[in-house]
Amino acid sequence: MTNTQPAPAPENSAQDLPTLKVAVLGAGTVGTEVLRLITEQGDDLAHRIGGRLEVIGVAVRDMARDRGPHVDPSLLTDDPSALVREADLVIELMGGIEPARSLILQAMEHGAAVVPANKALLAQDGATLYEAADRHGVDLSFEAAVAGAIPLVRPVRESLAGDRIDRVMGIVNGTTNYVLDAMARTGASFDDALATAQQLGYAEADPTADVEGHDAAAKAAILASLAFHSRVSLADVHCEGITSVSSQDIAAAERMGRTIKLLSIVERVPGQDGERISARVYPALISSEHPLASVSEAFNAVFIEADAAGSLMFYGQGAGGAPTASAVLGDVVSAARQRLRGGAGLRESHYAALEQIPLEQLRSAFYVSLRVQDRPGVLAEIAGTLSSHGISISTIHQQLIEEDEDGSASGQGSAHIGITTHRALESSMTAVLDVFSSTSTVLGVDSVLRIEGE
Amino acid sequence: MTNTQPAPAPENSAQDLPTLKVAVLGAGTVGTEVLRLITEQGDDLAHRIGGRLEVIGVAVRDMARDRGPHVDPSLLTDDPSALVREADLVIELMGGIEPARSLILQAMEHGAAVVPANKALLAQDGATLYEAADRHGVDLSFEAAVAGAIPLVRPVRESLAGDRIDRVMGIVNGTTNYVLDAMARTGASFDDALATAQQLGYAEADPTADVEGHDAAAKAAILASLAFHSRVSLADVHCEGITSVSSQDIAAAERMGRTIKLLSIVERVPGQDGERISARVYPALISSEHPLASVSEAFNAVFIEADAAGSLMFYGQGAGGAPTASAVLGDVVSAARQRLRGGAGLRESHYAALEQIPLEQLRSAFYVSLRVQDRPGVLAEIAGTLSSHGISISTIHQQLIEEDEDGSASGQGSAHIGITTHRALESSMTAVLDVFSSTSTVLGVDSVLRIEGE
Numbered sequence: 001m002t003n004t005q006p007a008p009a010p011e012n013s014a015q016d017l018p019t020l021k022v023a024v025l026g027a028g029t030v031g032t033e034v035l036r037l038i039t040e041q042g043d044d045l046a047h048r049i050g051g052r053l054e055v056i057g058v059a060v061r062d063m064a065r066d067r068g069p070h071v072d073p074s075l076l077t078d079d080p081s082a083l084v085r086e087a088d089l090v091i092e093l094m095g096g097i098e099p100a101r102s103l104i105l106q107a108m109e110h111g112a113a114v115v116p117a118n119k120a121l122l123a124q125d126g127a128t129l130y131e132a133a134d135r136h137g138v139d140l141s142f143e144a145a146v147a148g149a150i151p152l153v154r155p156v157r158e159s160l161a162g163d164r165i166d167r168v169m170g171i172v173n174g175t176t177n178y179v180l181d182a183m184a185r186t187g188a189s190f191d192d193a194l195a196t197a198q199q200l201g202y203a204e205a206d207p208t209a210d211v212e213g214h215d216a217a218a219k220a221a222i223l224a225s226l227a228f229h230s231r232v233s234l235a236d237v238h239c240e241g242i243t244s245v246s247s248q249d250i251a252a253a254e255r256m257g258r259t260i261k262l263l264s265i266v267e268r269v270p271g272q273d274g275e276r277i278s279a280r281v282y283p284a285l286i287s288s289e290h291p292l293a294s295v296s297e298a299f300n301a302v303f304i305e306a307d308a309a310g311s312l313m314f315y316g317q318g319a320g321g322a323p324t325a326s327a328v329l330g331d332v333v334s335a336a337r338q339r340l341r342g343g344a345g346l347r348e349s350h351y352a353a354l355e356q357i358p359l360e361q362l363r364s365a366f367y368v369s370l371r372v373q374d375r376p377g378v379l380a381e382i383a384g385t386l387s388s389h390g391i392s393i394s395t396i397h398q399q400l401i402e403e404d405e406d407g408s409a410s411g412q413g414s415a416h417i418g419i420t421t422h423r424a425l426e427s428s429m430t431a432v433l434d435v436f437s438s439t440s441t442v443l444g445v446d447s448v449l450r451i452e453g454e
Numbered sequence: 455m456t457n458t459q460p461a462p463a464p465e466n467s468a469q470d471l472p473t474l475k476v477a478v479l480g481a482g483t484v485g486t487e488v489l490r491l492i493t494e495q496g497d498d499l500a501h502r503i504g505g506r507l508e509v510i511g512v513a514v515r516d517m518a519r520d521r522g523p524h525v526d527p528s529l530l531t532d533d534p535s536a537l538v539r540e541a542d543l544v545i546e547l548m549g550g551i552e553p554a555r556s557l558i559l560q561a562m563e564h565g566a567a568v569v570p571a572n573k574a575l576l577a578q579d580g581a582t583l584y585e586a587a588d589r590h591g592v593d594l595s596f597e598a599a600v601a602g603a604i605p606l607v608r609p610v611r612e613s614l615a616g617d618r619i620d621r622v623m624g625i626v627n628g629t630t631n632y633v634l635d636a637m638a639r640t641g642a643s644f645d646d647a648l649a650t651a652q653q654l655g656y657a658e659a660d661p662t663a664d665v666e667g668h669d670a671a672a673k674a675a676i677l678a679s680l681a682f683h684s685r686v687s688l689a690d691v692h693c694e695g696i697t698s699v700s701s702q703d704i705a706a707a708e709r710m711g712r713t714i715k716l717l718s719i720v721e722r723v724p725g726q727d728g729e730r731i732s733a734r735v736y737p738a739l740i741s742s743e744h745p746l747a748s749v750s751e752a753f754n755a756v757f758i759e760a761d762a763a764g765s766l767m768f769y770g771q772g773a774g775g776a777p778t779a780s781a782v783l784g785d786v787v788s789a790a791r792q793r794l795r796g797g798a799g800l801r802e803s804h805y806a807a808l809e810q811i812p813l814e815q816l817r818s819a820f821y822v823s824l825r826v827q828d829r830p831g832v833l834a835e836i837a838g839t840l841s842s843h844g845i846s847i848s849t850i851h852q853q854l855i856e857e858d859e860d861g862s863a864s865g866q867g868s869a870h871i872g873i874t875t876h877r878a879l880e881s882s883m884t885a886v887l888d889v890f891s892s893t894s895t896v897l898g899v900d901s902v903l904r905i906e907g908e
Contacts, residue, residue: 151766313767351502
C-alpha cells in the first residue's frame with residue numbers, strides 16, 4: 001500500500017469487522033496473484049467489503065513445490081474437499097472439469113459463494129453450476145472466465161440486464177490475436193509466428209485449445225448463455241481455429257483493406273420460425289477501419305450491440321496472472337458483501353430458451369481463394385457457378401502463379417483468384433465448394449474465410 | 455418483442471411472480487424510454503428479476519402535456535412526494551438538486567431502492583445520499599449518471615473493487631466532443647461548430663453546463679469518489695471548458711500529430727506527504743495515435759488504469775434517451791433482485807479519505823501559443839524565462855504573422871510561437887505566464903493547453 005497517510009476512520013476500523021473464510025483452489029499464476037492482492041490490499045478490501053477476508057487454505061496437488069513469497073506454506077493442503085466445507089467463499093482456479101465441478105458443488109452445498117475462473121467447466125456444464133447456486137441460494141460469479149481483466153460478464157449479466165442484447169462480437173483469445181497480429185506485422189507464416197509466441201510466453205507448449213478456437217468457443221458459450229438467457233454449451237458453438245490461415249490470406253486481406261482476426265460471435269437471428277441464436281468462432285476478415293482491427297498483440301476487445309444501449313466496446317488484457325486476479329477479486333468483493341448481508345445477489349435465468357440456428361442457415365459474406373487453370377472462360381465459369389447458387393460476387397482479384405510454385409499444373413499455366421461475395425447462405429457456399437472440388441477448372445480451394453463487421 | 459416462439463417455462467411463469475412497485479420521477483426523453491422498455495420488455499424483465507415491475511406512477515410538473523404512447527396518462531401525478539412513499543423502487547430522472555434530493559431521501563426512508571440519473575446531485579451532495587442509503591439499508595445505483603449507456607459506474611464500483619484504480623481518463627461529455635470533432639474535421643470556429651451542434655440537437659440552447667466543463671466535472675467527482683473510496687464533490691474538481699479553444703489551436707495540434715479533447719481525469723498522485731488524489735477537467739492535446747483521439751462525434755470513451763487489471767477501455771454512447779434508459783434499467787433489475795431477496799447489495803465506502811492535491815502542485819506537459827515581437831533574441835529570452843522556472847522545452851514552432859492580422863504591432867513585425875514543454879509544475883507555468891504578461895517581448899498569450907496521455 002502506498003497510502004502512508006494516517007487514515008481517518010469514518011467507518012469501523014478494519015480490525016473490528018467480521019471475518020469471511022476464503023478457500024483458494026489452485027496456486028498457479030493466477031492463484032499466486034490473488035493471494036498477493038488479498039495480503040497486500042487486505043485492509044482496503046476489508047473496508048470495501050465490510051468484512052475481512054481470511055484465507056483458510058490453498059489446495060494444491062504438489063505440496064512440496066515452492067510457490068514464492070505470497071503463498072504461506074502453512075496454508076497449503078492437498079485435501080480440497082475438506083477445505084471447501086469450511087469456507088464462506090471458494091475461489092476455484094484449478095481449471096478442467098473434475099475435480100473442479102465436484103468441489104464447487106460441494107462448496108455450494110455447504111453454503112459457500114463460489115468464484116470460478118474456469119471457462120471450460122462453465123461452457124461445458126454451466127447449467128449444473130447455475131442450478132446448484134440457485135438451489136442453495138449462493139452467488140456464482142465468474143468474471144475471470146471471459147476476457148480476463150475486462151469487465152464483460154458483469155456488464156452483460158447486470159448492466160445490460162434491462163436491455164436486449166442483439167449481438168456480441170469480439171476478440172477473446174489473446175494467443176491467437178498475438179499470432180495473427182505477428183503474421184500481419186512481419187509476414188511470418190502461422191508456424192513461425194506461433195513458435196515466436198511460444199518463446200515469448202504468449203502461447204503454451206501445447207497450443208491446441210487456443211489455435212483451434214476451443215478457448216474462444218468456451219467463452220462464446222458463456223457469453224451467449226448470459227446475453228440471451230438461454231442455455232448454450234460448448235457443443236453448440238461452431239468452432240474453426242486459425243491453423244489454416246496462411247500468410248497469403250493475411251496479404252490478400254491487407255490488399256483489400258482488411259485484417260484477419262479470430263472472432264467469437266454470438267447473436268440473435270430473427271426468422272420466420274421465430275428468433276434463434278447463433279454462437280460461433282472463426283477467423284474472419286474485418287475492415288482495417290473497424291476498431292477490432294487495431295487490437296494488437298495479446299489484447300482482447302469485445303463489441304456489444306444492444307437495443308437501447310446501442311454499440312458498446314470493451315478493451316483490455318484478456319489473460320495473465322494479475323489481470324485475471326483483478327477480475328477474480330472483483331467477484332470476491334461482491335460475493336463477500338452479499339454473504340455478510342445474507343443471501344445471494346445474482347440470478348441466472350434461461351427462461352428464453354432460444355434455439356440454435358444451424359450454421360448452414362446463416363448468411364455471411366465470404367472471401368474465397370482459388371487456384372484455377374489460366375485459360376479463357378475460367379472466370380465466367382466460376383462466376384456462373386456462384387450465381388447459379390444465388391451467391392453474388394462483390395470483387396474479384398486475379399494473379400498469375402509463378403512457375404516454381406505450381407510445376408505440376410499439366411503444361412498450361414495456373415492463376416490465383418481471390419473472390420469476395422455479398423452475403424449468402426452458408427449452405428450455398430458449401431454447395432459451391434462441392435462443385436469447385438469436382439471441376440477440372442478449379443485446381444484447388446486455398447481458403448474460405450468469412451467477412452464480418454460490414 | 456420479436457421472440458415469437460412458444461416459450462417453454464423452466465422457471466415460474468412471469469404471471470405468478472411477486473410484484474415490485476416502481477415510481478418514475480420525470481417523463482422527459484429518458485423517462486419515456488424507460489417506460490417504453492418496462493412495457494415492451496415486461497415479461498423479459500420479470501424473468502430476469504424474478505418479479506414483475508409495476509409502474510405505480512409517473513411524477514411530472516405539467517400534467518397536461520402529451521407524453522406519447524409509452525406514458526399511460528392515468529399514471530401521471532403532480533404529487534411526487536406521495537408517490538415515492540408507496541414505491542419499492544424509485545427512478546429519479548428529474549435532474550437538479552431540489553426537489554430531487556428530498557424525494558430521494560424520502561424514498562429511502564420508506565425503504566425504497568433508488569436509481570437516480572442525476573449527476574449534478576450526486577456530484578454536489580453524493581455524501582448525503584450514500585449515507586441515507588447505508589442508514590436505511592437500501593441500494594443507491596446510478597450507472598446512468600456517468601457516460602450514459604457505457605457500463606462504467608458498475609465496473610469501477612464492483613468489477614474493480616478488488617483492484618487498486620490508479621487513474622481514470624476519458625471523454626465523458628458528448629456535446630463538447632461533438633464540437634471539438636467538428637472543429638477538427640471542418641476547420642470551423644468554436645462558435646460555428648457549436649451552432650451546428652445546437653441545430654443537430656447535440657447541444658442545448660443554453661450550452662453552458664457542457665461547454666464550460668461543468669457536466670464533465672460532475673462526472674469526474676462521481677468517478678473519483680468511487681475509484682478512490684474518498685468523498686470528492688464538484689467543488690473539488692478543477693474545471694476548464696472548451697470555449698477558448700480556437701481553430702488555430704486545433705490546427706496547431708494537428709500539425710504536431712495531436713488532437714484536442716475535453717478530458718476528465720481523476721488519479722492518485724504519490725508524494726512525500728503520502729498519496730493524494732486529483733480530479734480535473736480541461737481540454738488537452740493527446741497524440742492522434744491515442745485511442746481517445748479517434749472518439750468521434752458525441753461518443754464517450756474512458757480509460758481506466760488499475761494495478762492488477764492494467765489498462766481498460768470502455769466506449770459507447772454517453773447520452774440520449776434510449777442509451778441512458780438502458781443504464782437505468784440495468785440498475786433497476788439489480789436493485790429489484792436485491793429487494794426480492796431482502797436488503798441491499800451495494801456498499802459505498804469512503805474509508806480512504808484521500809486528500810486532494812491542489813492543481814498548482816501537479817506536473818503537466820504544456821502547449822503554449824504566444825504572439826511575440828519578431829526580432830533577434832526573442833526566442834532566447836522566452837527560453838530563458840522557461841528555463842529559469844525549471845521548465846524545459848520539448849519543441850518550438852515559429853510562424854510569421856501576416857500584416858493585416860496584427861496591424862497594431864508598433865512598426866516592427868510579430869510572430870506566433872508554439873512551444874511544447876516537458877512535464878513541469880503547474881505553479882511554474884503560472885509564474886512564467888506572469889512574466890510573459892509583463893514583458894514587452896510577448897505581445898500576447900493566445901493559448902495554454904496541457905498535453906496528456908504521453
